[in-house]
Amino acid sequence: MADTILLSSPHKHDGSTIRSIMFKVCMALLPGLLCNIWYFGPGVMWQCLYATVFALLTEAILLTVRKRDLRLFLGDGTAIVTAWLFALMISPLVPWWVSLTGISFGLVFAKHLYGGLGHNLFNPAATGYIFVLLCFPVIMNHWPVMRELSAGIDVISGATPLGDTQTRLAAMDMISEIQIGPLYGMFAGAGWEWVNLAYLAGGCWLVISGIISWRIPFGVAGGVFVVSTLFSLYNPDLYASPLFHLFSGGTMLGAFFIATDPVTASTTPRGKIIYGCLIGLIAFVLRTWGAYPDGIAFAVLIANAAVPLIDRYTRPNILGE
Amino acid sequence: MGLDQTKPGMNTQVTRQLHNFHGGLVFETYKDITSKIVAIQHPLPQKIILPLRQHIGIPAVPVVKIGDYVLKGQLIARADGYVSIPLHASTSGKVIDIGDYPVPHAGKAVATCIVIKPDGEERWADIEPTENFLSIDPKQLQEIIRSSGIAGLGGAGFPAHVKLNEGVVNVVDTLIINGVECEPYITCDDRLIREKAHYVVAGTRMIRHAVQARQCVIAVEEDMPEAYAALAQWIDDDIELIKVPTRYPSGGEKQLIQVITGKEVPSGGLAIHIGIVMHNVATAAAVYRAVTRGEPVISRYVTITGKVGTPRNLQVLLGTPVSDCLRACGYEHNENHRVIMGGPMMGIHINNPDIPVIKTTNCILVKEIQPIPAEMPCIRCGNCVDVCPIKLLPQQLYWHARSENLEETKKFHIFDCIECGCCSYVCPSHIPLVQYYRYAKTRIAAEERKREGADHARQRFMQRQHRLEEEAQEKLLPQVSTISESDSLIADPDIIKSYIEAAVARTRDKRHQSRITDLEDKDG
Numbered sequence: 001m002a003d004t005i006l007l008s009s010p011h012k013h014d015g016s017t018i019r020s021i022m023f024k025v026c027m028a029l030l031p032g033l034l035c036n037i038w039y040f041g042p043g044v045m046w047q048c049l050y051a052t053v054f055a056l057l058t059e060a061i062l063l064t065v066r067k068r069d070l071r072l073f074l075g076d077g078t079a080i081v082t083a084w085l086f087a088l089m090i091s092p093l094v095p096w097w098v099s100l101t102g103i104s105f106g107l108v109f110a111k112h113l114y115g116g117l118g119h120n121l122f123n124p125a126a127t128g129y130i131f132v133l134l135c136f137p138v139i140m141n142h143w144p145v146m147r148e149l150s151a152g153i154d155v156i157s158g159a160t161p162l163g164d165t166q167t168r169l170a171a172m173d174m175i176s177e178i179q180i181g182p183l184y185g186m187f188a189g190a191g192w193e194w195v196n197l198a199y200l201a202g203g204c205w206l207v208i209s210g211i212i213s214w215r216i217p218f219g220v221a222g223g224v225f226v227v228s229t230l231f232s233l234y235n236p237d238l239y240a241s242p243l244f245h246l247f248s249g250g251t252m253l254g255a256f257f258i259a260t261d262p263v264t265a266s267t268t269p270r271g272k273i274i275y276g277c278l279i280g281l282i283a284f285v286l287r288t289w290g291a292y293p294d295g296i297a298f299a300v301l302i303a304n305a306a307v308p309l310i311d312r313y314t315r316p317n318i319l320g321e
Numbered sequence: 322m323g324l325d326q327t328k329p330g331m332n333t334q335v336t337r338q339l340h341n342f343h344g345g346l347v348f349e350t351y352k353d354i355t356s357k358i359v360a361i362q363h364p365l366p367q368k369i370i371l372p373l374r375q376h377i378g379i380p381a382v383p384v385v386k387i388g389d390y391v392l393k394g395q396l397i398a399r400a401d402g403y404v405s406i407p408l409h410a411s412t413s414g415k416v417i418d419i420g421d422y423p424v425p426h427a428g429k430a431v432a433t434c435i436v437i438k439p440d441g442e443e444r445w446a447d448i449e450p451t452e453n454f455l456s457i458d459p460k461q462l463q464e465i466i467r468s469s470g471i472a473g474l475g476g477a478g479f480p481a482h483v484k485l486n487e488g489v490v491n492v493v494d495t496l497i498i499n500g501v502e503c504e505p506y507i508t509c510d511d512r513l514i515r516e517k518a519h520y521v522v523a524g525t526r527m528i529r530h531a532v533q534a535r536q537c538v539i540a541v542e543e544d545m546p547e548a549y550a551a552l553a554q555w556i557d558d559d560i561e562l563i564k565v566p567t568r569y570p571s572g573g574e575k576q577l578i579q580v581i582t583g584k585e586v587p588s589g590g591l592a593i594h595i596g597i598v599m600h601n602v603a604t605a606a607a608v609y610r611a612v613t614r615g616e617p618v619i620s621r622y623v624t625i626t627g628k629v630g631t632p633r634n635l636q637v638l639l640g641t642p643v644s645d646c647l648r649a650c651g652y653e654h655n656e657n658h659r660v661i662m663g664g665p666m667m668g669i670h671i672n673n674p675d676i677p678v679i680k681t682t683n684c685i686l687v688k689e690i691q692p693i694p695a696e697m698p699c700i701r702c703g704n705c706v707d708v709c710p711i712k713l714l715p716q717q718l719y720w721h722a723r724s725e726n727l728e729e730t731k732k733f734h735i736f737d738c739i740e741c742g743c744c745s746y747v748c749p750s751h752i753p754l755v756q757y758y759r760y761a762k763t764r765i766a767a768e769e770r771k772r773e774g775a776d777h778a779r780q781r782f783m784q785r786q787h788r789l790e791e792e793a794q795e796k797l798l799p800q801v802s803t804i805s806e807s808d809s810l811i812a813d814p815d816i817i818k819s820y821i822e823a824a825v826a827r828t829r830d831k832r833h834q835s836r837i838t839d840l841e842d843k844d845g
Contacts, residue, residue, distance in 0.1 A: 006669075006672060007659070007670045007693075008753050009663075009666060009668055009669065009670075009742050009755060010665060010742030010745050010746050011659070011661050011665045011666075011670065011686075012742075012746060013748075013751065014746055016749040017697075018700060018750060020749070021702070021749055069695070072695055072697070076697065078700075117698050117700065118698030118699050118700045119698065213703065262700050263700050265701070267701050267706060267716065267717075268706070268714070269706075315714065316712050317712065318588055318711055318712045318734050318737055319342075319343070319575060319585050319710070320585040320587045320588040320590065321587075321588045321734075
């Protein structure tokens with residue numbers, strides 16, 4: 001009984017840590033990562049590796065400059081999750097220096113300048129991605145040809161289903177004409193549909209194990225689904241089907257892994273659904289009328305900015321109020 | 322005791338629709354360690370240390386001097402004011418000191434205590450039973466309860482007569498006797514019910530008579546089948562016996578009310594505002610003793626558990642040092658252990674073995690000291706929001722408490738926090754959230770005191786005004802009671818609503834005042 005410091009109740013804890021949460025997020029990313037490697041080649045793995053090294057280096061330098069406990073904060077695993085998300089958003093053909101630029105920009109400007117872990121307003125991975133997308137648009141939209149499609153033909157790069165749809169719609173083709181080739185796979189793009197399903201599986205596991213709330217992915221998917229259904233019903237020649245929107249590009253990665261970053265997402269139950277829907281809606285708008293093929297990362301950043309407002313107006317009533 | 326749940330027993334099994342409360346946690350309970358063993362009488366200690374304040378409110382005032390010989394059950398300190406209760410000697414012996422000793426109180430190290438050296442005779446003072454409680458005026462019954470020094474024995478220590486009085490002046494729809502021990506490890510109420518079920522049931526009837534409650538419920542947890550069976554033997558169809566699901570903190574007043582009635586206690590208000598009075602089972606047993614035998618509260622059941630040699634429940638005289646109880650259970654002091662008074666979720670960490678067992682001590686838990694993980698920044702994961710039984714936003718409260726933004730913490734209802742600890746329990750950043758909230762509450766109270774202290778005259782004027790309003794309100798009350806006689810309290814929602822609002826406002830004022838006295842007391 002010699003302790004001099006009196007500890008406050010409770011004297012019990014469920015044992016969870018930030019590190020264990022981040023570890024589970026990485027585990028949940030594995031199916032998507034493996035699927036990516038299968039369809040886009042080992043380049044994806046190298047991207048993850050580079051990104052991890054760059055992220056840890058950047059984080060270590062920033063923590064040292066900010067005089068923070070290096071072991072404690074480097075070991076929390078948040079930088080690794082940022083790195084993996086970034087690596088999974090970019091094409092495996094992107095050179096290492098672009099990756100370094102994106103990662104370090106995201107960590108410096110979106111995370112540490114706001115005060116580091118827990119204080120950032122914008123998702124660091126999405127911010128880094130958007131930064132390099134704006135700086136190097138050509139490199140960033142340079143994707144390898146899917147394993148199944150390249151068989152026998154010596155092609156290195158080609159368009160993604162989203163990019164192809166956008167270009168050909170601009171050339172006055174109709175959806176029914178565009179989305180019939182082998183590029184479009186079974187329902188949402190060869191390879192992409194399976195990658196998205198793998199993210200969906202990993203994400204569902206995160207929901208079941210209580211790491212993320214079902215509300216945000218539900219909101220994102222719901223938002224994309226509703227608005228794309230409405231438009232495709234209105235004019236199926238001009239607007240792609242909801243299935244295509246849900247399972248192509250970064251929809252599932254965004255819905256389950258990027259939008260759910262707890263630091264930058266809404267925290268109230270109702271707010272989470274609104275925040276998710278907002279992302280789905282903006283992503284659809286940007287895909288359909290924007291300059292870039294995919295809009296998920298932009299949508300997440302815009303919704304991030306709206307979070308304080310959403311949280312303020314969705315405060316739940318307390319017991320007896 | 323071979324009653325299983327489906328067998329009707331003596332009472333008619335009115336199956337009540339139970340409700341849910343938000344959040345909460347399901348734990349490993351560790352109750353088996355002690356729940357199966359009979360509670361033994363703990364032998365007389367060398368020294369009895371009785372703090373003058375073992376309840377919420379104003380400390381009692383000593384009526385004995387150093388050197389006086391006192392008898393068991395003799396009044397040794399009188400109540401000072403309405404929100405205060407008297408104190409009685411736990412055994413016969415000599416008063417050897419009246420002075421500052423370590424007490425179990427979060428944030429306060431020492432307080433005035435009366436120290437008695439037992440003479441080993443255990444000679445009782447003259448005590449007088451009340452022959453037939455049903456024939457006496459409820460007001461008088463309440464007075465007997467008050468003079469027996471009964472504070473809520475569940476853990477909070479709110480003077481029992483204050484709650485009873487609220488029940489007497491207001492219309493009570495439901496009286497709930499709380500046997501829901503939701504914290505892990507604690508089994509003292511479980512043992513008390515199993516061993517003294519008759520006391521609990523008889524005490525329940527007495528409280529019911531005192532508050533004239535229309536319905537009466539005794540609630541236990543689902544994992545207390547033996548206690549349920551023991552109560553079922555004594556219960557008639559005047560009392561409803563209910564099992565509630567095992568989920569922390571279902572034994573909290575607001576949560577249990579929600580589970581049983583589906584009603585929510587208004588924010589900032591009291592249970593009585595929605596026609597409910599709640600007492601602990603141990604309080605009911607103490608009432609029985611006080612009424613039928615005239616015995617004041619001088620002992621209680623305490624669970625001694627955790628890393629001790631022979632964990633069990635003890636019947637301990639109030640004032641017995643914790644070290645004495647631990648020794649009785651084969652515990653030797655160990656550097657690697659931490660002693661907690663109360664349960665693991667809400668208990669107080671004590672670092673002095675001489676701290677005495679008081680009226681609110683339900684458990685002494687010895688835990689191994691675990692390395693405390695570093696406090697990380699909040700990552701806004703929202704786990705705390707999911708488990709908060711009051712539906713607060715713990716992380717917002719934390720942000721504001723941390724940055725000393727006290728006005729904002731009030732807007733986020735910091736005073737509705739029951740400090741159950743669920744938020745800290747699930748926090749992956751290991752932030753001691755409850756500690757931040759306590760800090761903010763203390764700071765707010767201190768500031769209010771400063772403001773109030775500046776203008777005494779104004780305060781006195783306000784108090785008078787408040788008293789007059791209260792009298793006027795009391796005159797209004799019969800209206801409500803006539804309405805409720807028809808069928809239910811919810812006869813005219815508008816009237817009830819305005820009544821509740823007025824009552825909540827009055828309570829806020831009262832709380833405001835009591836916080837100030839509470840704080841003055843701490844400083845003093």
